[in-house]
Amino acid sequence: MTMAIPLLDLTAQYAAIRDEIDQALRAVIESQRFVLGPVVERFERAMAERLGVRYAIGCASGTDALLLALRALETRPGDEVIVPTFTFFATAGAVWNAGLRPVFCDVDARTFNVTAQTVDAVWSPRTRAVIPVHLFGQMAPVETIRILAGERRAFVLEDAAQAIGARRRIGESRVAAGAAGDAGGFSFFPSKNLGCFGDGGLVTTDDVGLAEGIRKLRVHGGEKLYDHEIVGTNSRLDALQAAVLLAKLPHLDAWTQSRRRNAGLYDELLEGVEGVVAPAAEERNEHVFNQYTIRAARRDELVEHLGALGIGTAVYYPLPLHLQSCFRELGHREGDFPTAERLSREVLSLPVYPELGAERIERVGSAVRAFYEGRG
Ligand SMILES: Cc1ncc(COP(=O)(O)O)c(C=O)c1O
Incomplete structure (x- = not known):
C-alpha cells in the first residue's frame, strides 16, 4: 500500500532539528522566565534585523498583531478599513474587533491578491487604513497601494501572516513582507512557514510612536506596572514560543x-x-x-x-x-x-x-x- 501524503507534516521538520529545539526549550524552562523577557527580546531583534525594520514587537497571535496595530492608530468610530474579501477571517475580524468597519474589495484572479484598482474601487472619505494580505506567500502590490494611501492620508497595514521571507522588488530594492507598508502583522501558528508550538505573532513598523503604543497595548496599556494610560489587553509572546522560533529561524x-x-x-x-x-x-x-x-x-x-x-x-x-x-x-x-x-x-x-x-x-x-x- 502506498503511504498517505498529508497536506502538512510537521513531524519531519521537528525530527530534523529536535536537539536544537529541545535545548532552547530547556534553557527557558531552567530560567523559569516564561512571559516576554530576554529570549523574546532576542527574537524581536533578530526579526527586526532580518526584515529591515526598526521595531518588531512580539504578541500572542497573528490575529492580535493586526488588532494591536489597528488599535494603536488614531481612529474615530465609523472609520473604514479596506480588506480583501478573499482571505483568512482574521484580517476582517481584527478590523471589527478594533471597533472599525471592514470594507471588502475584490482580488486579482491570477495572484489572489488585492490590487490598487480593487482597493481604489471601494475607497471612501471614511477610509482610514488598508490591509493588503500577502496571500499564500506572495506579496500584494503594497507600493501602488501606498501611493493611493499617501495621497489620502490612510495607513497601510500588511497582513504578512502567510508571507514570512517573501520579498518584492520595489524600485531598486528588494523589500521584505512586513517592511513595505506602515506596519506589518505576522503569525507563527504552527502551519506557517515559521511556526511555533502554539500561537504567536509579531508586529513590525518603523514608526516609534506606533511601536510604543503597541508595546503598551500588549500589557494592559501601561509602561509602568499598575499605571494604565490606556485600556490595553494581555497579548504577549511566550518565551517558550520565542525559543522555538529562534531555533527555527536559521x-x-x-x-x-x-x-x-x-x-x-x-x-x-x-x-x-x-x-x-x-x-x-x-x-x-x-x-x-x-x-x-x-x-x-x-x-x-x-x-x-x-x-x-x-x-x-x-x-x-x-x-x-x-x-x-x-x-x-x-x-x-x-x-x-x-x-x-x-x-x-x-x-x-x-x-x-x-x-x-x-x-x-x-x-x-x-x-x-x-x-x-x-x-x-
Ligand atoms: C492571512 C492571515 N491573517 C491573519 C492570520 C491570523 O493569525 P493567527 O492564526 O496567528 O491568529 C492568519 C493565520 O491564521 C492568516 O493566514
Missing part, C-alpha cells in the same frame, strides 16, 4: 528554497493539464509558497479523487468574507465580488511543505493529471 531560508523548488516541480507536472491553472507569481515577487494553490475545474470531485488516494488537500477559502453571516449587516450579496466568489469555488491547496520531496510531488501531480485525463 533554517527558514532553506525551508523556503525547498518550498519554491516543490512549487517549481508542480508547475512542470501540471503544465498543459486542461482544467488546472497553476499559481502565478508576479515577476517582481519572491513567492514563499505557504500554500501551493491551484484553480481547478470540478474542484470538489478532484478533492474526492485525491482523498481516495490518501492525498491531503484544503480549500483556502470556501466562502468569501463579504458573504459570511457575521457580516450580514454590511449588506453584501452574491455577485458583489465576482472574482473572489469564483476563486472560492475553484481553489485547492496541494501539499508543498519543505520535506515533501520530489517523489511524493510527482505522485500528487500525476494524480491530478490522471483525474483530468480521465484515468483517475
Whole structure:
C-alpha cells in the first residue's frame, strides 16, 4: 500500500532539528522566565534585523498583531478599513474587533491578491487604513497601494501572516513582507512557514510612536506596572514560543528554497493539464509558497479523487468574507465580488511543505493529471 501524503507534516521538520529545539526549550524552562523577557527580546531583534525594520514587537497571535496595530492608530468610530474579501477571517475580524468597519474589495484572479484598482474601487472619505494580505506567500502590490494611501492620508497595514521571507522588488530594492507598508502583522501558528508550538505573532513598523503604543497595548496599556494610560489587553509572546522560533529561524531560508523548488516541480507536472491553472507569481515577487494553490475545474470531485488516494488537500477559502453571516449587516450579496466568489469555488491547496520531496510531488501531480485525463 502506498503511504498517505498529508497536506502538512510537521513531524519531519521537528525530527530534523529536535536537539536544537529541545535545548532552547530547556534553557527557558531552567530560567523559569516564561512571559516576554530576554529570549523574546532576542527574537524581536533578530526579526527586526532580518526584515529591515526598526521595531518588531512580539504578541500572542497573528490575529492580535493586526488588532494591536489597528488599535494603536488614531481612529474615530465609523472609520473604514479596506480588506480583501478573499482571505483568512482574521484580517476582517481584527478590523471589527478594533471597533472599525471592514470594507471588502475584490482580488486579482491570477495572484489572489488585492490590487490598487480593487482597493481604489471601494475607497471612501471614511477610509482610514488598508490591509493588503500577502496571500499564500506572495506579496500584494503594497507600493501602488501606498501611493493611493499617501495621497489620502490612510495607513497601510500588511497582513504578512502567510508571507514570512517573501520579498518584492520595489524600485531598486528588494523589500521584505512586513517592511513595505506602515506596519506589518505576522503569525507563527504552527502551519506557517515559521511556526511555533502554539500561537504567536509579531508586529513590525518603523514608526516609534506606533511601536510604543503597541508595546503598551500588549500589557494592559501601561509602561509602568499598575499605571494604565490606556485600556490595553494581555497579548504577549511566550518565551517558550520565542525559543522555538529562534531555533527555527536559521533554517527558514532553506525551508523556503525547498518550498519554491516543490512549487517549481508542480508547475512542470501540471503544465498543459486542461482544467488546472497553476499559481502565478508576479515577476517582481519572491513567492514563499505557504500554500501551493491551484484553480481547478470540478474542484470538489478532484478533492474526492485525491482523498481516495490518501492525498491531503484544503480549500483556502470556501466562502468569501463579504458573504459570511457575521457580516450580514454590511449588506453584501452574491455577485458583489465576482472574482473572489469564483476563486472560492475553484481553489485547492496541494501539499508543498519543505520535506515533501520530489517523489511524493510527482505522485500528487500525476494524480491530478490522471483525474483530468480521465484515468483517475
Ligand atoms: C492571512 C492571515 N491573517 C491573519 C492570520 C491570523 O493569525 P493567527 O492564526 O496567528 O491568529 C492568519 C493565520 O491564521 C492568516 O493566514
